[in-house]
Amino acid sequence: MKNGVRKAWLAVAVVFLVLLIDQLSKIWVKTHMALYDAIPVTEWFKIYFVENNGMAFGIEAGGKLFLSLFRIVAVVLIIIYLKRLVAEPYKKGFIICVALILAGATGNIIDSIFYGAIFDASYPGHISSFVPWGEGYATLLHGKVVDMLYFPLIEGHWPQWVPMVGGEEFLFFRFIFNVADSAITVGVILILLFYKKTLSYSLLSKTEREKLEKEKQEKEREN
DSSP states (O other), rough: OOOHHHHHHHHHHHHHHHHHHHHHHHHHHHOOOOOTTTEEEETTEEEEEEEEEESSOOOOSHHHHHHHHHHHHHHHHHHHHHHHHHHHOOHHHHHHHHHHHHHHHHHHHIIIIIIIHHHHHHTTTBBOOOOOOOOOOOOOOOOOOOEEEEOOOEEEOTTSSSTTTTTTTEOOOOEOOOHHHHHHHHHHHHHHHHHHHHHHHTTOOHHHHHHHHHHHHHHHHHO
């Protein structure tokens, strides 16, 4: 099997595995928990069901339709980019990182596109269920993203002497996210830590890369 084919299958496997875990976890939470229900796992980890219209970690930005279309465009661009990486001699580790980002973006797109059409609404005291196509709580592209991973690592209160917030509740890492968000975050962090130069090189045009390679060869001949 050619190296390019192996890298392609590796990327497909990463995307499929992340999507499988992401969607199974979201569907389980959606059909077993009412909105804002929490299941303590440890003192610092809870399954806490929330929904959001926004980007990763529940960050809101723009209207719902805009966000859904933005995600779709982003996924298409990442797929095109990943296909080029697979066809060229890039390291498998870098391809895995990009595949993680693609899988995460796709996972949240599935929620946005389809969940509104196939589930009834979740709200406190009511557990959602599948409904006939189109009879859900929203139309296509207007579904909400399911989040459930909550790590309140440090909880307490600010000391009284702290200006403005003395005595108020303090919570370190209050974000609630999902497997798709985690895949995006891990992929981005690994690229920044280990593949920053590779990323910069991969984003150059073919002409710019050829020029860079030519300059590199000239320098090697001079030395």
